[in-house]
Amino acid sequence: MAELLGTTVPSVNSALQRARATLGKAGPPAAEPYRPLDGEQRALLARYVDAFERYDVEALVSLLHEDATMSMPPFGWWLRGRKDIRRALVGSAGPCRGSRLVPTVANGTPAFGHYLPDGEGGYRPFALQVIEISRGRLTGLTSYLDDPRLFSLFDLPPAPR
Template identity: 60%
Template sequence: MDVLTDDLEKYRTELTGYCYRMLGSAFEAEDAVQDTMVRAWRALDSFEGRSSLRSWLYRIATNVCLDSLNAGNRRARPMDLTDPTPVAQARLNERPEITWLEPVPDGRVLPSVADPAETAVHRETVRLAFVAALQHLPAKQRAVLILREVLAWKASEVAELLGTTVASVNSALQRARATLAEQAPAASDAADPLDEAQKALLDRYVAAFEGYDMQALTALLHEDATMSMPPYDLWLRGHEDIVGWMLGVGEVCRGSKLLPTVANGSPAFAHYHPDPEGGFAPWALIVLQVHDGKVGGMDFFLDTKRWFPLFDLPDRLPA
């Protein structure tokens, strides 16, 4: 039985990546995979081997995710809900009825593969913009697109997994592609590993942010760069509004420290805020979208009690 358990466990990371793309939540994805493993372990005696163990696990995981999504779960980013807010009208409004798209550590969802092209696809398809676009698809279309386009399953394999026909799978894939084309998730620069120019960009970002040098910071941002702060629905676009926020309400972040990490296949930073009692306390997980050599988006995830333990980040920094 231990051997069989090990056989199941070796698929955990890729299954978590699949469930994360389906559900948009790191925590729900891990729960779904754990449920999958428990169901599989209990049913091992009935596994007849007519399909591969991997396919069998994906069938179970798909059913777990579809059950969750049928309950009405759909995750969003602030930019999915409203237009950008001019800084003069900016207010921090929580939307407790909204289930927000969540960041995820790369190590939880990106399995080690030998093929660089496959690695690039896996990284690109856990980026926040892509996972946000997936949320616009009906659940079964979402599963079809991920299995066909991300995991490169054959239409016949997907049809068998979903208990449907190849024609139905192809039709669902066509509709899913059309919806994604309308959403047009932003492109991002390849970053595995970072090249010298990307390393220099991130070094300059840290220096500008920690020095609170808005001129240096905006030099690194695209003109239409965005900034969001879940769980608040506020988001900003463009240099003027981002700087206006940073020098207004955001002025409390002056003197902060950044610690590098990675999230969603993208560069990220743990943001520590000056603590009046000394040292630096967790403030946000910042996930950057980088394309064409500049930063196109900054997502500040403020619920540090959830994110910092998930990313194995220190609970504070010394002075």
């Protein structure tokens, strides 16, 4: 690499060390795999479901890592940090209030089928939420919106039971 860059090996090693240190400080820690038998993970996810279904923004935000991210593909909407996520949730007027979540797993991480009230006493599939956890906090929340195929791919029911 030093030859390719036209510099010395010690210079490349030094730059690599600085880059690793910088990356180590950037953002939340890497997501942990889902461990369904881990009581701490189960308790954290239960608190998340409870807060989400009640649309208790303060309780939701309290579960987040300080640098947590939130996104909603296919939109270009991407947030980072408790403060910005809280602001977005408070400012949204609670469109997810009354929702129900059904657990599943996606790519080795916890996930939920998200069902919105349909206005007739039932629920309709709305999003697949993929949750990233690290060190007892939620570090990433990604909601894949309005793609009904996802529910069948993850063996989620057409409505919560």
